[in-house]
Amino acid sequence: MRIETTPVPGLLVVHLDVHGDNRGWFKENWQREKMVAAGLPDFGPVQQNISFNATAGTIRGVHAEPWDKYVSVAAGRAFGAWVDLREGDAFGTTFWTELDPQTAVFVPRGVANSFQVLEDGTAYTYLVNDHWSADAVYANVNLLDPALAIPWPLPVAEMSDKDRAHPVLADVEPMAPRRT
C-alpha cells in the first residue's frame, strides 16, 4: 500500500494491495491504522455508500459535499475525475485517474467528485465522514463543461437529470471553508 499526492491539495491516490487466487481477489480497501501511518487523514467514516452502475459509459457527478470521501470500486472499473471547488487559488484545478480494484482516492471536503464506469456492472463504493442529508449544501459543476476538458473515455450512456442541470465552472459559487 502506497499513498501519492496529486495537483489538487489534499486529494490523495491510494495504491492498494490486491491478493488474487483461484476464487478471485481480496483487498483491504480501507485499513485505518496502516493508512493513517502512510499519510491518509484519520477521517473517521460514519457512512458507507454503494452505487451500482449497470452500463459502461454511465456517469455521475461532479459533486462536492460538505464532508470528506474515500472512493473506490468493488467490481468493474471507472474513470474518476475531480475538480477543486474550494475558495482560493486552487479553485478549478482538476485531476483524473483510473479507478481499478488497486486504486482508491481520498477526496477532501470541497473537492468535487465524479466518475464514468468503464464496464457494465461496476460497483462504486465510498466512505464519508458525515451523514448525508438531502438538504446539505453542495457545490456542483457540470460533468460536460468544456472548460473542465475532462477526457471521458466512453460516450455518455446514462446520467441523472440533476447532473445534467449543474452549472459550468464559471458560474459555480466556491465552497467556503467549514465554519469552526
Next chain:
Amino acid sequence: MRIETTPVPGLLVVHLDVHGDNRGWFKENWQREKMVAAGLPDFGPVQQNISFNATAGTIRGVHAEPWDKYVSVAAGRAFGAWVDLREGDAFGTTFWTELDPQTAVFVPRGVANSFQVLEDGTAYTYLVNDHWSADAVYANVNLLDPALAIPWPLPVAEMSDKDRAHPVLADVEPMAPRRT
C-alpha cells in the same frame, strides 16, 4: 431500513433501502446514526474489506475472527450462512439467508461467517472493528460438515485449500469471550 433478530444471539439482519434509477441503484450500505438508532451496535469499524468472486458457486468460510463484522454485497448475490462458535448454550446454532443488495448482516465476534456466491462477479464487502493480522486466533468450521447441514444452493465451484482443511463442528474449540 429495518433490523431483524435471528436465532443466533446478536446476529442481526439489516434490510436496506435501495434507490433504483436509469443508472442502476444507490444504497447507504452503512449509516451509523440511523442504524444505531434502529438497534445496530455502535461497533466502530476500522477496516473495510472487499472480496471479488469470479464464478457462481465459489464459497468462503466458515470463519470466526476475534472481531465483529458487518457483511453485504456490492454487486451480484450470495447465500450467507453463520454458525455460533462461542462457548455456551448457543454453540452450533446456525442461520442462513440470501445476501442481495437489500440485505446486510451484523455478525458478532465468535459467530463464524461464510457465503456462496450465486452469480459470477459477485463483490462481497464487509466492515470490521479491529485490524486483521495473519496470526489472530480464529475459530473455523468446515463449510461442508454434514452436521451443519447448510443448504448451499449451488455445486461448489472454487474454494481455498485452507477452508477445505477446517475441522467439523464436533472438533471445534469454542471461542472464549473477549478477555477484559
